[in-house]
Amino acid sequence: MTTTRVDGRKNDEVREIKLTRNYISHAKGSVFIEMGNTRIVCTATVEDKVPPFLKGKGCGWITAEYDMIPRSTPQRIIRPQVMGRINGRTHEIQRLIGRSLRAVVDLKKLGERTLWIDCDVIEADGGTRTASITGGFIAMYDCFQSMVNDKVIEEMPITDFLGAISVGIVDNQIMVDLCFQEDFRAQVDMNVVMNSRGELIEIQATAEEKPFGREEFNQMLDISAKAIQRIIDFQRKILGI
Amino acid sequence: MTTTRVDGRKNDEVREIKLTRNYISHAKGSVFIEMGNTRIVCTATVEDKVPPFLKGKGCGWITAEYDMIPRSTPQRIIRPQVMGRINGRTHEIQRLIGRSLRAVVDLKKLGERTLWIDCDVIEADGGTRTASITGGFIAMYDCFQSMVNDKVIEEMPITDFLGAISVGIVDNQIMVDLCFQEDFRAQVDMNVVMNSRGELIEIQATAEEKPFGREEFNQMLDISAKAIQRIIDFQRKILGI
């Protein structure tokens, strides 16, 4: 069956990824990730303390913050500081990014430190939360590598690669890495996070328009797994490991 | 293999559900749902307007708010109005409840109205978000039924039943309807929302401690599906339909 995606891609085709490391000169880990028109600055910052619930446990923490500059979207977004609150979508996304990154880090090796991953979307064309995870992973890697080099920590605390992708059902067809126009009219919208062994770290699947069966769901997982492996291959190439 | 769950349940056993309808005299839909020690007041309120993005489209909206009273948990929670903000977990949960309820309602039949589902947790012992969905569905049903009776709307806009359950891997065993003590040390934590045909509406799966494979994931889905069917059977009995 022939499909015509908005940008001519095949259903299982991921948009071209570009990744600029050391994007900001004074951050130890900072990345500019581009997936199609989706473009995000991801930075990593280490703070020498942990949240209250972890004090004295000899264990670190990773937390993420996500925001969009006002014209990253077709309609200008009102800044959260002007609205007076962080909206629910932002909260949902930054919790997802934080949980995903923590899943591939041995927090004990980090010591009593907090790693802040900041993801600031410059332009949004679908898949900003998954691109934040993919790019945030590299920023985290570079930051940890610099800490190892500076002998702040003894060994790299990362335990595996981490890739993420969106997948959905659009016009009754399953496709990965939805751009904004596809995402907008998706019947089912799903985000998948996996490690290099294809194991699952996060699944968030939502029936936007109609419920989905187990079979469709398994097909979505299959196509995601392939896409994530390609993303992790890209990460390997970038990091040269 | 023998397991000993904290409260002696079998791994696929859902805690006893109690549901008191018309719990608050002046709400058209109000339910007190108890799943073990988890106890939640769910109310439904209709407002004769829709959010700005829906104005003039002849279509309604459903939104949910979730909160916990301070001593619903072992440690007293500081109220969000004292903290000065709604926390991320709350945002994540109320978005999940709202999306799930919208998935089984024909919003056009609701007209330009907003249905508010308020879920206030009196005591929390695991599974508050899924119990909020299960209980919120009944509050919504009663509210819509009252609107049909009052000829405010022509026909019931609900298209299917809606049940939700938590499932997790605890001590390497898959079990449903985790209580707080199980949830606390779960390796994998998942929430599943389905309709009466066993179709999927929401999946949120998180590797808290270690990634999980497709096989484990499928087993978790299987056990959830059975649990949700039991919950929907309970809803049928309650509603007598």
Added chain:
Amino acid sequence: MTTTRVDGRKNDEVREIKLTRNYISHAKGSVFIEMGNTRIVCTATVEDKVPPFLKGKGCGWITAEYDMIPRSTPQRIIRPQVMGRINGRTHEIQRLIGRSLRAVVDLKKLGERTLWIDCDVIEADGGTRTASITGGFIAMYDCFQSMVNDKVIEEMPITDFLGAISVGIVDNQIMVDLCFQEDFRAQVDMNVVMNSRGELIEIQATAEEKPFGREEFNQMLDISAKAIQRIIDFQRKILGI
């Protein structure tokens, strides 16, 4: 002179009180108090520190928080965390509850600890602030008793019973324990808090519609005193002391 109150009560008749102790399993003091349709969860929590102005003085503190769930009232209330602020009525009420409870406690016997009394209104049908005081007293008693049993404190710091009632002038008649429909059109609205000896702890009287003379005021105090003694008798029975 014959009066017909909304619910057939006599002018000096208090609505039936029901009180469920240990309403929430993990709180050391927790009560569900019902006065007619007014229903409130009152919980007590001890924190091992005091506000800054009391530090190092060997003396404890009692503070109260009050809130209503959105559908506790005929019109859904917008949550304070959504409004972005606690409203004036809430502030006024929680200050009244805190002051009243402190008046019957020897704060030195509490040591440098803060007792939090949380009053969450599930359904409001008049008299929520006075029912919060009456119920909050029992929650406080149970919490202190548990602290005595656990040898956290040496002796019970409570010095007297504490009862509270609303009273008003409705249709030119003085009546106690106003329900919502009476409260709504009261000419004078008053809340009285007393101890078991009939001594006054708080009086808040407001001319809603017309000023009142000393004679009417004294009659209101008389009828309140009787009602409060009945409430304190109920507390005695409940506590078996």
Added chain:
Amino acid sequence: MTTTRVDGRKNDEVREIKLTRNYISHAKGSVFIEMGNTRIVCTATVEDKVPPFLKGKGCGWITAEYDMIPRSTPQRIIRPQVMGRINGRTHEIQRLIGRSLRAVVDLKKLGERTLWIDCDVIEADGGTRTASITGGFIAMYDCFQSMVNDKVIEEMPITDFLGAISVGIVDNQIMVDLCFQEDFRAQVDMNVVMNSRGELIEIQATAEEKPFGREEFNQMLDISAKAIQRIIDFQRKILGI
């Protein structure tokens, strides 16, 4: 029995009151009231709309706001805009001022307008809430008189004078118009608002240290009534009516 009050006053003696009308040139009603060292700017402003709950009812509203400049007190106060919230005491006071003023105004004669009474404390030495009521009454009078002169309203909507005073039990003695040092160690603290006929408009009595009996309470009311009549005499002289 001889008493020695901090400033040599007799127990029933009100501090000297000074009142400067037209204190701010562009406000139609503005007063600088001084009672001893307590000094407050009270202004009146008319707005041509009413709160939502009064729309279309042909009736006006009066609302009060109260604040203290940071060094009005011995310890510098952090501004509410810096704290991020209005505190409970402020809320309690501004509600009291608003209710008291509304009690002597025929709101129908005001039309669908809101009168804002702003009370900003320059120096606080006890009795700021009662001085705000006494001074706010004159600011309101002047504003309404100007509206009558400008034929914005047909007749003066004020129905009576309005005076307020604090009273308390200090060192077992009943005394009126407590200054800060007296207020600080009062066993009982009470604020009374009355009209020119000696009728009661508001009573707020609090046992700060020990409960009080009916007899003491009646004595406090008696001494308040005399003090308020002197305040209302002062208002008559000021207004020349």
Added chain:
Amino acid sequence: MTTTRVDGRKNDEVREIKLTRNYISHAKGSVFIEMGNTRIVCTATVEDKVPPFLKGKGCGWITAEYDMIPRSTPQRIIRPQVMGRINGRTHEIQRLIGRSLRAVVDLKKLGERTLWIDCDVIEADGGTRTASITGGFIAMYDCFQSMVNDKVIEEMPITDFLGAISVGIVDNQIMVDLCFQEDFRAQVDMNVVMNSRGELIEIQATAEEKPFGREEFNQMLDISAKAIQRIIDFQRKILGI
């Protein structure tokens, strides 16, 4: 060339300044400054700590807060605590006041202390930010003098006088100390802060309506310098030094 300013002043004429010291009894430095109808309470408060960035550096800090009471202006201002935020103009002004005062103080002589200068505008008729600087300087002087007298600090940390004035181009004429009506239609609006030697401490010049040349700018500086010297002469006389 003849000009007719709103209040008959000459273009280089400063309004009459009145200054009441010790305006608030419990503040060690407090001033009521009047420049025409512009009237401001300025108070100084010492706090025994410094902001985090100065901790352990043996150096003090000076910070200013500025606010206006609601009816200080022709249109009633909504209080910042009601708006939920401090507006940009207020922030801009309080930063200017703080920087200016710091410029004439040897912060090392202050020790690790913070001086708070609070400027609360009672009536605004143009030039409130410059009058706040001029009056705040005297409040600061009195506070430091009292600290020297109490041997809290060894010597006066003030290094020079500090005067400030507004200047503008109105109807193509350069004039100082603009009142509200002049300020409102000024083409260019400038605030200048200088010490007693005529050296510059702050210049903020804004082309409200049309850009200005170097020549006009120099004339504005000249006229400001003269006005500020007159203000500093006034300060000398007030302080008797």
Added chain:
Amino acid sequence: MTTTRVDGRKNDEVREIKLTRNYISHAKGSVFIEMGNTRIVCTATVEDKVPPFLKGKGCGWITAEYDMIPRSTPQRIIRPQVMGRINGRTHEIQRLIGRSLRAVVDLKKLGERTLWIDCDVIEADGGTRTASITGGFIAMYDCFQSMVNDKVIEEMPITDFLGAISVGIVDNQIMVDLCFQEDFRAQVDMNVVMNSRGELIEIQATAEEKPFGREEFNQMLDISAKAIQRIIDFQRKILGI
């Protein structure tokens, strides 16, 4: 006299400017401006309404918002939405940007529309507010050009070019376009905004460490004027006009 600036520049040398137009695909005006390591995204957005004070006057408005991503600076900045408020520096800067842009636009030609200029700093190395003005001008130009092309407005409302530069005294030497390390220890810090005719639009000069005389000030203005003309030459080349 030989100086050695941190990056080897001459005292009157502006860092290399790079400017990428159409940086964000869906904004009608969007620019990425780089001045040395200072890098800022400036976007322009038109909204079809004006602030309340301009309604019905047939006149438009220009407003600017400025923010920094957390790792744009050596120390990670806490986001304003997490702090719960916009800080004073941000307010001061965005007011400066807005005023400067309005000074070169005929707001009547814009009609009743608001132009939002968003300046989001990706990396900060001194001079972010002046680079925001220089870059914001191009974003505004492109947005207005697109409106002219789309016949939304009849003619270009821009009346002149607009350039801005920082200048300061560092180690007793006057230099332009300070980088962070220079700015940090500047004795005097000044920002100047001019049009193509060398006329002044904004001057903000601050004595950080010691007051400055008229002579130094004039030298700073001279060096700024030259630098701004070079910036405006750059703008001319970029725009080809």
